[in-house]
Amino acid sequence: MCLAVPGKVVEIRDAVGVIDYDGVRIEARLDLVDASVGDYVIVHTGFAIEILSEEDAEESIALWKEIEAYADKDGKE
Amino acid sequence: MQTKTERNNPAAIAELSRRIALLAEGRGHLTLMHVCGTHEHAIVSSGLRSFLPPSVSLVSGPGCPVCITPEEDIGRMIHLAEHGVTVTTFGDMVTIPTTQGSLADARARGADVRVVYGIAQSLAIAAQGTEVVHFGIGFETTVPTSSVALEARPDCFSILSVHRTIPPALAFLHEAGIAVDGFIDPGHVCSIIGTRPFEPLARRYKTPHVVAGFEPGDVLMAVYLLLVQIAEGRHDVENEYARAVRPEGNVIAQAHMERTFESVDAPWRALHDIPGSGLAIRRTYREHDALWRHRDLLSSFSWEPRHDDADCRCADMLVGACSPRDCPLFGSACTPDSPIGPCMVSIEGTCNIAYKYG
Ligand code: SF4
Numbered sequence: 001m002c003l004a005v006p007g008k009v010v011e012i013r014d015a016v017g018v019i020d021y022d023g024v025r026i027e028a029r030l031d032l033v034d035a036s037v038g039d040y041v042i043v044h045t046g047f048a049i050e051i052l053s054e055e056d057a058e059e060s061i062a063l064w065k066e067i068e069a070y071a072d073k074d075g076k077e
Numbered sequence: 078m079q080t081k082t083e084r085n086n087p088a089a090i091a092e093l094s095r096r097i098a099l100l101a102e103g104r105g106h107l108t109l110m111h112v113c114g115t116h117e118h119a120i121v122s123s124g125l126r127s128f129l130p131p132s133v134s135l136v137s138g139p140g141c142p143v144c145i146t147p148e149e150d151i152g153r154m155i156h157l158a159e160h161g162v163t164v165t166t167f168g169d170m171v172t173i174p175t176t177q178g179s180l181a182d183a184r185a186r187g188a189d190v191r192v193v194y195g196i197a198q199s200l201a202i203a204a205q206g207t208e209v210v211h212f213g214i215g216f217e218t219t220v221p222t223s224s225v226a227l228e229a230r231p232d233c234f235s236i237l238s239v240h241r242t243i244p245p246a247l248a249f250l251h252e253a254g255i256a257v258d259g260f261i262d263p264g265h266v267c268s269i270i271g272t273r274p275f276e277p278l279a280r281r282y283k284t285p286h287v288v289a290g291f292e293p294g295d296v297l298m299a300v301y302l303l304l305v306q307i308a309e310g311r312h313d314v315e316n317e318y319a320r321a322v323r324p325e326g327n328v329i330a331q332a333h334m335e336r337t338f339e340s341v342d343a344p345w346r347a348l349h350d351i352p353g354s355g356l357a358i359r360r361t362y363r364e365h366d367a368l369w370r371h372r373d374l375l376s377s378f379s380w381e382p383r384h385d386d387a388d389c390r391c392a393d394m395l396v397g398a399c400s401p402r403d404c405p406l407f408g409s410a411c412t413p414d415s416p417i418g419p420c421m422v423s424i425e426g427t428c429n430i431a432y433k434y435g
Pocket of ligand 1: 388389390391394401404405406407408411412416417418419420421422428
């Protein structure tokens with residue numbers, strides 16, 4: 001039931017947002033999030049349930065980068 | 078969303094897989110469980126299990142909301158539909174078999190059963206003056222959408238709540254003695270409730286938890302982080318999906334849930350009553366609780382419990398005790414076109430997903 005990928009809020013009318021998925025646009029209710037135009041959101045059964053945050057993900061990104069760097073170095077040896 | 082690149086880099090995935098194999102060495106058999114249909118989808122569609130050493134099993138638990146909805150509640154919805162109420166539900170619920178037929182059977186007999194992709198569509202039908210009961214299925218991700226609908230106090234509208242919550246189900250699995258060495262917690266449930274509700278579980282049952290997102294790389298990373306915890310003898314709640322999950326969760330959504338629902342003990346299909354795992358609509362909103370609003374219609378409802386098809390192994394499937402190919406009916410007598418158990422019907426059911434990806 002989940003759309004696993006985030007979409008971008010491109011327009012807000014009252015409690016409804018227009019969410020863009022690489023050109024495909026859907027509407028979603030925004031009652032559950034404090035979203036602004038430009039935010040990326042996760043949509044579930046017609047409601048945005050959370051706003052994505054890059055900063056909160058810094059630790060995960062750093063771990064991936066470390067693994068990627070190791071893999072690249074390993075591959076070249 | 079730049080970060081997709083590392084999670085999709087085949088070299089990084091291969092490196093992660095290598096580290097997982099190293100960590101698993103000499104630890105005997107390890108069983109890791111996820112509890113989310115969308116996770117199972119990510120795992121099966123990417124062939125992720127082939128990136129794990131044979132000693133690490135990744136099993137799916139009771140994470141398919143349609144599969145765990147009790148037959149009796151489906152029976153109640155059929156009863157309402159057959160007594161002139163328009164019922165709305167998510168797509169795969171319509172064909173879920175019970176020992177006394179499905180909502181699709183009721184529709185074939187002339188009942189008004191409509192498929193919606195979200196509760197807003199049900200509200201739109203009620204706004205035209207049609208008496209609607211929405212089948213409120215799903216875990217914490219879906220619950221706040223029902224809350225928003227209830228708070229609008231719409232005319233002609235009520236919900237039959239079979240909503241369930243995940244942390245009590247995990248406690249139940251532990252109490253039932255199921256041997257799980259680590260949990261992959263469902264990312265979007267955690268977007269709503271946060272990571273904290275899992276902390277007492279991790280401590281009490283000394284089992285590591287990692288909250289994960291839904292790309293194959295997310296799930297593999299969660300497996301890695303679980304194995305690191307196991308190797309270090311830790312049992313913490315870690316968050317691999319911090320881009321969409323905060324420790325405190327979505328507090329706006331939680332406030333909506335708190336105002337409209339209260340916890341009750343509730344049965345799960347094929348399992349037992351799980352203490353505190355159900356959500357009943359609060360009395361202040363009872364005009365929109367189908368059990369109250371349609372109490373006269375429902376007073377003539379009765380349900381004879383009968384057993385599910387004896388050979389169907391959905392019950393074992395829901396606690397991670399077997400996989401689809403352990404079921405003799407899988408792919409022969411039981412297929413998505415002629416399903417025997419709910420796990421084959423639902424798009425989030427383990428058997429359905431296994432069949433689709435062969
Ligand atoms: S394959 Fe069909 S009969 Fe077997 S467990 Fe799955 S749903 Fe039940």
